[in-house]
Amino acid sequence: MMNSSDKLIVSPAPHVHDKSTVKNVMWNVVLALLPALVFATYFWGIRALLLSLTGAVAAVVCEAIIQKLRKVPVTVQDGSAFLTGLLLAFNIHAGAPIWLPIVGAVFAIGVGKQVFGGLGNNPVNPALLGRAFLLASWPTQMTAGWVAVKNSAMSGLNDLTRIANNLGELSPKAYELVTSATPLGVAKTLRDTSFVSQINAEAGGIDLGGRIFGGLTEMETLKSLFWGNIGGCIGEVSAFALLLGAAYLLYKNIIEWRIPLFYIGTVFVLSFIFGGIPGSGTSIMLPFFHIFSGGLMLGAFFMATDYTTTPLTKSGRIIFGIGCGLLTVVIRLVGGYPEGVSYSILFMNVLTPLIDMMTMPKAFGKVKK
Amino acid sequence: MRLKTFPGGIHPHDEKHYSKAAPITNFPTPNRVIIHLSQHIGAPSTPIVAVGDTVLKGQLIAEPSGFVSLNQHASISGKVTKIGKFMHPTGALAMGIEITSDGMDQMVELVDDENFMSLPVESIKERIAAAGISGMGGAGFPTHVKLSPPADKPIDVAILNGVECEPYLTSDHRLMLEHAQKVIDGLKIIMKVTGARKGMIGIEANKPDAIDLMHKLCSKEKNLEVVGLKMQYPQGAEKQLIFAATGRKVPAGGLPMAVGVVVQNVGTALAIYEATRYRKPLIDRVISITGSVVKKPMNILAPIGTLYSDLVEFCEGTTAPVGKAISGGPMMGFALPSLNAAMTKGSSGLVLFDEKEAKSMAEHTCLRCAxxxxxxxxxxxxxxxxxxxxxxxxxxxxxxxxxxxxxxxxxxxxxxxxxxxxxxxxxxxxxxxxxxxxx
Structure with missing residues (x-):
């Protein structure tokens, strides 16, 4: 029996397709961020979860309103706005006021994405643009009031307090540094020769600088950084949780290995060569300190792999990764901020069209000119 | 055997299970056929018969209209009933000759040259040209032209394409299993004509039985090699196959002869064998009728010009409403507006999708995912x-x-x-x- 032969669909080849859709891609990335969200909630309490969801929902609502105003189809179910909002909130610390992720998400979606025509057209990563906007506009709220880790199931490794032990008696200045700054901030301050000689002098000639530096790069600290038992932004909580999500995305072929590998690899190598402090030099553990600290894992696997704002070509992605790594190390070691991941990625985003142009592949069989 | 392949490509589900076990079945003489004048790349053939003429099966009915063009023959005996526009397997309307069967299936006289391998190269070429053979893998380049490279482009390797990387299709697979020796003889003829010293047969790993059989038959001959290939689409594309089998890169914009290679489909090799030995024109071919809604998926040896609707009926019809009818494979085939199209020399398959499989999603803006x-x-x-x-x-x-x-x-x-x-x-x-x- 031949049925409905008059209703055949005529469409161009190919007539089969793999299962991937935009929606599928975006929600899978959200899924890959869940381990980090779970860890953040565990270490910093329910407020981390609340801030994250607030950012995500604010982004979705904002996108829907703008699309209604633009009279274009509302596409929030594709998950991309939710993802942007979530990533934005991941760049805020758990002690931040609740309006901060809302304002950031609205800026990210409005100015970072919809102004350019929506998904696929934005020149830079909207979540990182939102973060840069918040940091420039409300620097105090963005940095002050880091929430100490609440859950001390891993007590003993807790925060940098272990390093701070006895420091108070030796040098108030050194104690203040270790207890008030992020690990990357501590590492950076230790590179200041005059600061180090001051605290060493306060302590009566003991090499405090070297002692703190040694504390940063010892196994206990690296463990804290890896598992997430340390201060930072919500999404930076645990290198382990982020790697878990990243492994899922790599397995699902949603992100590609070139950018993260060359990004993290560059940071690893350069921080070993240039990251030492005066007097103590470098340490074989220093590269591990640098790759597990701050936003590198989050940035390398979830921000620098953003499709729209990174190069199309394979060699371009290598250049992009190396560029991000180079800038991150430069900012971390000599720039004005303790952490440089987000600005590095934003900067490389802007270079992306140039990189693509420079790295156009030669067709199979084309003779190199 | 170490499997070879090429860089890039994808891994679609091969979906060959529908028809790969179905032996080649002969199609009974159809009531009518439509012999298209464009069954190949190049100028359409010129009819040399008129409406009302009586023709024999295998009789020449259209001639080449240029250097890159082709002979066309009647595939059944009967009467020419119309010369006009008919639906082509690409879905477009194109000129063709309709022949209505007289039910006799009377064939022109053939020969049998058992010593066909000792025929001079020129007369082999003449027989191939006379038989109206064009590439049967899909592209349809006139075979006699492909086998006559200019003198400054010597050929040293002839490759038979038994890759069949399009999902669903199994016609080449069955042909290699059931006519292996003829295919190999076809390859030897190609080697003789082009002067190639080495002959290769490229087959993907999802056809282990065909690899084994060909390997067994070729093992005695030191200039023939069966190349097992990793499953990867589009391995059957000429440039990809040449790279996988020989490591040679055809220059962009160039032809395989630029690297001393000629590639022919396994079905074409069989046609070359039959044309050389029997002077048999290309009037039939194996076609897979397959897909989830085909009641009895089959590989059919059918006269060129048979209507797709007749072939589907021969497979006992469909089990569910058809949503899409694809002439060729699902990667590069054409979706037809109806089954009234007639198969040509390049028709390797007809794939029928149900209504759900036929659905496709709307275009989204590019994410630049790369x-x-x-x-x-x-x-x-x-x-x-x-x-x-x-x-x-x-x-x-x-x-x-x-x-x-x-x-x-x-x-x-x-x-x-x-x-x-x-x-x-x-x-x-x-x-x-x-x-x-x-x-």
Whole structure:
């Protein structure tokens, strides 16, 4: 029996397709961020979860309103706005006021994405643009009031307090540094020769600088950084949780290995060569300190792999990764901020069209000119 | 055996289970056939019969109208009842000759040259040209032209394409299993004609029985080699197959002869054998009728010009409403508006989808995810070609690889935004050709 032969669909080849859709891609990335969200909630309490969801929902609502105003189809179910909002909130610390992720998400979606025509057209990563906007506009709220880790199931490794032990008696200045700054901030301050000689002098000639530096790069600290038992932004909580999500995305072929590998690899190598402090030099553990600290894992696997704002070509992605790594190390070691991941990625985003142009592949069989 | 392959490409489900176990079945003489005048790349053939003429099976009914053109023969005996436009397997209307059967199936006289291998090269070429053979893998380049490379391009390797990388299709697979020796003889003829010293048969790993059989038959001959290939689409594309089998790269814009290679489909090799030994014109071929809704998926040896609707009926029809009818494989085949099209020499299969399989999603804007760039077997930037065509920037499209695209469809297969990349590229190729003409 031949049925409905008059209703055949005529469409161009190919007539089969793999299962991937935009929606599928975006929600899978959200899924890959869940381990980090779970860890953040565990270490910093329910407020981390609340801030994250607030950012995500604010982004979705904002996108829907703008699309209604633009009279274009509302596409929030594709998950991309939710993802942007979530990533934005991941760049805020758990002690931040609740309006901060809302304002950031609205800026990210409005100015970072919809102004350019929506998904696929934005020149830079909207979540990182939102973060840069918040940091420039409300620097105090963005940095002050880091929430100490609440859950001390891993007590003993807790925060940098272990390093701070006895420091108070030796040098108030050194104690203040270790207890008030992020690990990357501590590492950076230790590179200041005059600061180090001051605290060493306060302590009566003991090499405090070297002692703190040694504390940063010892196994206990690296463990804290890896598992997430340390201060930072919500999404930076645990290198382990982020790697878990990243492994899922790599397995699902949603992100590609070139950018993260060359990004993290560059940071690893350069921080070993240039990251030492005066007097103590470098340490074989220093590269591990640098790759597990701050936003590198989050940035390398979830921000620098953003499709729209990174190069199309394979060699371009290598250049992009190396560029991000180079800038991150430069900012971390000599720039004005303790952490440089987000600005590095934003900067490389802007270079992306140039990189693509420079790295156009030669067709199979084309003779190199 | 170490499996070989090429860089890039995709891994679609092969879906060959529907018909791969079905032996080749002969189709009874159809009531009518339509012999299309364009069954090949090149100028359409010129009819030499008129409405009302009586023709025999195998009788010449249309002649080449240029150097790159083809003879066409009646595939059944009967009367010419119409010369006009009929639906082509590409879905378009094209000129063809309709023959209505007299039920006699009377064939022109054939010969049997048992010593066909000792025939002089020129007379083999003549027989191939007379038989009206064009590439049966799909592209349809006239075979006698392909086998006559200019003297300054010596051929040293002849490759038979038994890859059949299109999902669903099994006609070449069955042909290799059931006519292995004839296919090998066809390869030897090709080697003799082109002067190739080495003959290779490329077969993908999903046809282990065909690899084993061919291997057994070729093992005694030291200049023949069976190349097992890793499953990867589009391995059957000429340039990809040549690279996988020999490591040679056909220059962009060039032909295989530039690297001393000639490639022929296994079905073409069989036709070459039959033309050389029996002077048999190409009047039938094996076609797979398959897909989820075909009641009895089959591989059918059918006269050229048989209507798809007759073939589906021969497979006892369908089990559910048909949503899409694809002439060829699902990666590069054409969706037909109806089953009234008649098969040609390049028709390797008809795939029927149910209504659910036929659905496709709307185009989304490009995410720039670069999956198409990562898998493009020609190392092009499909998304960039497509967007350049969309915004009428032909120069950028050419720079991104417009003219090197082989339209394999891998890019569109992996695109999460479901962009019709091949269609955009096709549009670009047409616009480019037009721009060149107007220069």
């Amino acid at each position: 999956r198409c760039v990562d898998i493009c077997p020609m190392n092009l930037m499909p998304s960039l070609i497509a967007s350049s065509v969309k915004y009428h920037d032909l120069d950028s499209a050419v720079e991104a690889g417009l003219n090197d695209c082989i339209k394999c469809g891998s890019c569109a297969y992996v695109c999460p935004a479901r962009i019709r990349l091949v269609q955009w590229i096709d549009t670009g190729k047409l616009r480019y050709a037009e721009a060149q003409r107007n220069k």
